[in-house]
Amino acid sequence: MNMAIKGLATVAMTALMATASYAEPTKIGIITTLSGGGASLGVDARDGLLLALKKGGNEEIETVVEDDQQKPDVAVQIADKMIQSDKVDILTGIIWSNLAMAVVPSATGQGKFYLSVNAAPSQLAGQGCNKDYFSVSYQNDNLHEAAGQYATDAGYAKTFILAPNYPAGKDSLSGFKRYYTGELAGEIYTQLGQTDYAAEIAQIKASGADSVFFFLPGGMGIAFMKQYAQSGAEQPLIGPAFSFDQNILQAVGDAALGVKNTANWSKDLDNEANKAFVEAYQAEYDRLPSIYAAYGYDTGNLILAALKKAPVSDADGFRAALEAAEFDSVRGKFSFGPNHHPVQDIYVREVVKEGDIYTNKIVATAMTDRDDAYAKDCKM
Amino acid sequence: MSAALFFEQLLNGLQFGVMLFLMAAGLTLVFGVMGLINLAHGSLYMVGAFACASVVAATGSFTLGLLASFVAAAFAGVIVEGLVLRRLYRRDHLDQVIVTFALILVFTEGTRWLFGSYPLYLDIPPALQGTVHLPGGIDYPLFRLMIILVGLLVAALLFLAVNRTRLGIRIRAGEADREMIAALGVDISRLYMIVFALGAALAGFAGALVGSVQSVQVGMGEPVLILGFVVIVIGGIGSIGGALVAAILVGITDTMGRVFLPMVFAGFTDPASANATGSALASMLIYILMALVLVFRPSGLFGEKA
Numbered sequence: 001m002n003m004a005i006k007g008l009a010t011v012a013m014t015a016l017m018a019t020a021s022y023a024e025p026t027k028i029g030i031i032t033t034l035s036g037g038g039a040s041l042g043v044d045a046r047d048g049l050l051l052a053l054k055k056g057g058n059e060e061i062e063t064v065v066e067d068d069q070q071k072p073d074v075a076v077q078i079a080d081k082m083i084q085s086d087k088v089d090i091l092t093g094i095i096w097s098n099l100a101m102a103v104v105p106s107a108t109g110q111g112k113f114y115l116s117v118n119a120a121p122s123q124l125a126g127q128g129c130n131k132d133y134f135s136v137s138y139q140n141d142n143l144h145e146a147a148g149q150y151a152t153d154a155g156y157a158k159t160f161i162l163a164p165n166y167p168a169g170k171d172s173l174s175g176f177k178r179y180y181t182g183e184l185a186g187e188i189y190t191q192l193g194q195t196d197y198a199a200e201i202a203q204i205k206a207s208g209a210d211s212v213f214f215f216l217p218g219g220m221g222i223a224f225m226k227q228y229a230q231s232g233a234e235q236p237l238i239g240p241a242f243s244f245d246q247n248i249l250q251a252v253g254d255a256a257l258g259v260k261n262t263a264n265w266s267k268d269l270d271n272e273a274n275k276a277f278v279e280a281y282q283a284e285y286d287r288l289p290s291i292y293a294a295y296g297y298d299t300g301n302l303i304l305a306a307l308k309k310a311p312v313s314d315a316d317g318f319r320a321a322l323e324a325a326e327f328d329s330v331r332g333k334f335s336f337g338p339n340h341h342p343v344q345d346i347y348v349r350e351v352v353k354e355g356d357i358y359t360n361k362i363v364a365t366a367m368t369d370r371d372d373a374y375a376k377d378c379k380m
Numbered sequence: 381m382s383a384a385l386f387f388e389q390l391l392n393g394l395q396f397g398v399m400l401f402l403m404a405a406g407l408t409l410v411f412g413v414m415g416l417i418n419l420a421h422g423s424l425y426m427v428g429a430f431a432c433a434s435v436v437a438a439t440g441s442f443t444l445g446l447l448a449s450f451v452a453a454a455f456a457g458v459i460v461e462g463l464v465l466r467r468l469y470r471r472d473h474l475d476q477v478i479v480t481f482a483l484i485l486v487f488t489e490g491t492r493w494l495f496g497s498y499p500l501y502l503d504i505p506p507a508l509q510g511t512v513h514l515p516g517g518i519d520y521p522l523f524r525l526m527i528i529l530v531g532l533l534v535a536a537l538l539f540l541a542v543n544r545t546r547l548g549i550r551i552r553a554g555e556a557d558r559e560m561i562a563a564l565g566v567d568i569s570r571l572y573m574i575v576f577a578l579g580a581a582l583a584g585f586a587g588a589l590v591g592s593v594q595s596v597q598v599g600m601g602e603p604v605l606i607l608g609f610v611v612i613v614i615g616g617i618g619s620i621g622g623a624l625v626a627a628i629l630v631g632i633t634d635t636m637g638r639v640f641l642p643m644v645f646a647g648f649t650d651p652a653s654a655n656a657t658g659s660a661l662a663s664m665l666i667y668i669l670m671a672l673v674l675v676f677r678p679s680g681l682f683g684e685k686a
Contacts, residue, residue, distance in 0.1 A: 040497035040498045165659045165663065191662070198521075218597075219595040222595035247498040247499070250498070251500060251501045
């Protein structure tokens, strides 16, 4: 019975499509990392996005999800396939900046909208900005800048800074230095994928630093924090949210307690949309949402809100609707700057233990209405 | 830089080297005796870490966890050897590389399917936490000292096993001439299975030890695998002693390079580029070392013949 109705509906839709284009469903292509070591980030972003679409109840939306394996060449192939054979209208989902750089310019070049759930490299925020590219998460430097601001506010005067030797690591340290006014006790570039930090920790202890800023995403951060706690070093740690993600914290355990980290979202942010999101996410997936899930969820809701105003086929109308960003963000207030990157508050969180679960709680606001350093170079 | 800090960094290098040895020992045994290039060695390392983390989570005993890592990796090794690798001994190295690469994918996604995408929690037991006071005013983490001791102990045991036991004699004979020991009535396929299981168990044990100071996550084995290959190439394929010397050499070179190269460059360029050039060069250092060793001793430091 149900099937028959669905079948009839499809026939009716096909008939309608011949006459009116606006009844065409909107197709969203989600390219994200679902296998290998980086899979937890992609899984969360996808789950957050799909949850928003499910809650939105818009029957006209179809999604295609594919695994990019964290490889730029695979991501490019999937994007081509989604654009050419799946005929998607909107692309989203990429976690890593190097993959975004490989996919975004060609997708927007083919007239598709791209909404970023995470990666937002500086190249796409300044001169390389595009009218059809929106970053819903942040600009890559934001959380590092906020950490610099926090270190300054907290009165640290000799911070030791370290990050992996790759583009995002260098951006991280320059972002930190942009708002940090004290002097540096030392600056180290570690190897990408390094898991033993004994040598660096010994240098930190010997440097006379009063605090440590580190950007070591994924397993690198877990290893660093565990080894740092074992080393007897006492300088407080500061980092961007990436090393203090809900899922990573459980693997670090006590070693992360009390560490300060900067983020534009936290599960205890006090607003209605966020409460509803945290509750619905736990009910749906039986785990606490991470920051990537929050970005995915906001991306889903942004698309839903924009579609209410204009279909994607009306590109100018849809773009204007995205720019207006009239949706209830889990981050509270949210708007886009002129380069389609967010203008938002960035908070300082502290790692705490609630029952058996390690999680974050907001302790201060590091920056208010922060846009980014590249907006002035963007000419759309 | 004070003498104490220099000594501490030397100790760090030694500790890193010993960890590499645990990984490389199994690799060099398998390659030396069986002539098999096993890219999935890193997966066995991951199996050990995951087994240890789940047993510790269930029972709270780190000793049981270590035991589990040993057993689980050996078991996985026996299965893989019996089902897949046994068919590859007579084929060339390219086939082995392709099949064992496929095994990496199977292990990686299988582990993710079983345990999920999130890293597991595994910490060192309370009794081994904290630091010890060494002469010269160094506070050194106790667990790292223990890794050095355990690693050296494993090296000694392996050395004794290979040089002083009947199994060891067979292993060495197998390295020297496979056809001949088969003709002399040694059950070669059983010998291969034992060697492979031993190599796998060592990798699993290393994974558990290292996982407790680093992170237990899918794909943790591959970065170490590459270093493991560098170690056995420098040490000379098939030589346990060579693997130990090469592992410590690589560990100390890498650690000292990371610490001192940026300082050296700071002597004649501005700090920012000194830092960048220094760290870039530091990450190449062990490969430069490998290239140099191969130029002067093409079969490695302790390799038998070219």
